[in-house]
Amino acid sequence: MTRELLWVSLPDQRPRRELYYMSLMGDTHVTALARDEPVGDLTWVPSTYRRPIKRFIEAGALAWVNELRDQDPAEFDWVASLELCSLVTGQASRWRRRGTGRKPLQAVVTWENLARQPIYKVPPYRQALESCRDAELLLCMVDAARDHLLENRFDDAVIRVVKPGVDTAIFTPASAPVERPVVAFVSPLAENKGIDRILEAMALVRRQVPEAELVVAGRGPLEPLVRAAADDPASGVTLVGGLDAAGVADLLRGAAVFTTAPRPTWKWEEQFGLAYVEAQACGLPVVTTRCGSNHEALAPGNDLLDVEGADQVEALAAQLVAWLTDPARRAEQGALNRAWVTEHHDLRTQCRRMGDAFSEMERLHGVRS
Template structure:
């Protein structure tokens, strides 16, 4: 199958959608499909993009806003189609390429499909013209994908008219990356380094967040909760909070750390490449990401929760969007209402103090996370594309 893979989120751009796009493109090619990626990001690509057979990645330089870039994106789809002659058009996110792809695919009489993440659906509901355009794009797609049942329900609730089949395909993780003994060894070394820098003992409880540094991910709420816990929560074991990532609110969070009196207890690592995060998880004891509504943001699943659980970390998160599908409340972690600092303080205090509960949750977390893999994800993606987009050969059953 020849797949024209269209995305505005691809490495070196960071974030969960870019990571998913990379995994999908690489693994679809490894399954024997011919994959041509068109993206708008620039910079060095991961080496796996150069070493994977059947995969080519084309980076296009576009400096324009969301509306003005539609015509250049359509031209990219048109020109790429002439050279590549795809069997199917596929967008790993609706943003950017969704409309240009749908228009060209309809004109060419070719099938197309989109993977939805949740937030982009809410964004398109902000104006009637955008909602109508998305409804048209959805109505004419051959099949749609969603990253959770929560996202599928959004599609069903807002676009019930002539909605095509929506296949839920959970994001996965690369088990081999986390099973690598080297990752565990580097995690141990990293832990020792972090504790040494903070002048804390070996039995310190290390909390971790790996995310884009924005209010949507609840970093601000976590800092406030830790300050309350430190001040009013009674005796506590030593703890350290490691914040990995970069983003628009990083400076605000650094300032907040100083103002709350948490200097020396919070370490900001800066941006960590997607393929190099495994040691971070193995350096920690608890994963914390109390995502919350902010603007049009929706945490529709959360790959980092699965990665953390696979590495044996119980999670502290929120009952928001698709998070309850990735974290099992009371079994592999503790879920609290979004923005509820008092509940978050209690959850943090419970897991920081209770080593046995952390250990019990850790074993269940590892077992739960094993069900999520990129291999399973991509095979389901490929099979669904084949079933809904590729006509059966003469004399063969579909």
Template sequence: MKVALTKGTLLVPPTYFALAHAGAMPEREWRVFTLAARVSDPSVTLPIHEAAPGALSPALPLRVASQARGLGAMRRAVSSWGPDVIHQHQATWSLPAVGAARETGVPLVVTLHGGDAYPRLGRGLGAAWNARNRRAAFEGATRLLAVSRYLADVALRAGADPARLSVHYQGVDTKWWTPSPGLSPGARPDLVPEGDHDLAAEGADSPEVPIALFVGALSRLKGVDDLVRASSSLVERRPHRLVLVGDGPLAPSLRASAPAHVTLTGPLARERVREWMRRARILALPTKPTQGRQEAAGLVLLEAQACGVPVVAYRTGGTPEMTAPGASLLTGERTPDALARAIDEALAWSDEERADRAAACRAWVDAERSLRGSVDQLRAVYDELTGSSLRGCRAASDE
């Protein structure tokens, strides 16, 4: 079976989710089609076809012109390859995939990831473009997949056909996202792993000071401003370090004004993120509603819990679907004060309680949100759709 993975642009890192299922299904033949790609991880070996490399240009006129020219070229490239299934990630920029599915008559799967599922957000050309692509995806998809029950409900309110919509949790690789080798979930090594001088230089070799970790975009949507305020109000009576991994619009102001206990690492490779997770006492991700949107899922929540790290988060959007019941902490009051209380509670856990919660987080992700289970579900979707497609072709030829 040939599967065409399609996406507007592909940046790896951080966009591993679009490729994860392909890597776990080697019995299929895969090819990625995109307007433009920037892949710096050498472990990514899937063939990638770029229809318009200029679509990632920092110069707006060149970027827009490349995008406009690339839409048709991408559609033609997908059709020419002759896939058995087309799988589009994100309804935005879905027009080439929709057109190729119409031309070839093969099934089209569209995975909704967040803002692409909402009714029109905001005004202007960007909002209009997103709305146009969303309508095309909703009408043209053989199957719509939402990454959470919350997002599926958003899509239904935006006009998605319930008969063609289902929830497909993306899942994480629990064989890769693990606690430190040789340690049970929740156990804490006394020293930085041998040779890990970067972590030592950043202060991770101080196990007596627990680490609260954040991984993601440094933005108000992700609640980083609330997190820094909450941590700062707490640090004198509950000593800890706050480590912020990532980049985003709040990065310049945070670098200029962050308190001494806050470390900004910038963007890191997945291996470095995993090392920080293995050192952390908790992961905090206080994503909050912003401009009509809420967190759709949050794979970093699953990655941390798979590493045996309990999560502290706001109860927002699909976040509750990504946290181990009774083991991680969610607060319905989305304020810095409420967040500080939740972090305080988590940092006060005894080593035994923290280890129990860590083991429960790990077990829940492995049983309920693993990449293994997600792949099995997606494989069944592909097989069902291609079987239906073949039966339809045979029926048409018999008439």
């Protein structure tokens, strides 16, 4: 019997993430309420949002989806959404109780790793959080998300942790070792992702490895900073903009090392970092700064720097130089990284495990047995 799942998207939700995972779980038909046409084998209901202000992105959006009211709860086994504090999650909690027929179970997917997330104190987000108290499944993408739930007094019996996966058929190593000293940065061009620190570090790297290059993929508020560097022929910086999955994989296969340098904000710390896993699947070593729970995305042997303050840029540069000048070590770590991703983060395997979490809760509640 096919599981019928209604996914309620955030207005700014990223493609090939949580909704895509749900569509790959197996024995599941997903109906997705979303503004933009999503990727995956699913039914798309084009949706609009009531959004008084656009202050936060992703889960912090002050937005409600209009088309949820047109859906009949009795037609679905599950309703699912992203993050406990998102207002669409609060909507889904209320919607599933509507009417007198069968009521779907509720699942909430969460990456949140801050137990004391500040926006939990803001009334509408706090109300959404409290509406999840009787959800049947809280699906955590990182171990730190489970810890955050427990600290907020959620029942461990409904919590399951399944780490995200990447498509290991798309993200594959280069057919031959990369000899050019190319460093790849694939991430939003924003202060919290640290592109400014990477640009500074690369200037130091080029003092020791003059032919070193930095290829930057992404868009964001610091794009003018990166573009200015790319316009200087002496910088070794190339900006390629936003890329799809195949484009990112091609970029990574042409690089020798992957790097970012995240820093926390008042309401965010790095939760995981799928770009790390994609880079490791392509056989690249990773150099990054410790932030939040990004250690969960790294295989042993990569560089997770604890240096803070004025010495951080120098530390990043030193580790990048170490990898760029040691091809044998790069090859050894690259092979270890690829094997680790294949074992722990293969997309199809992880989506099947997510489906197992749904099935377990269905058995407990006598649904689809």
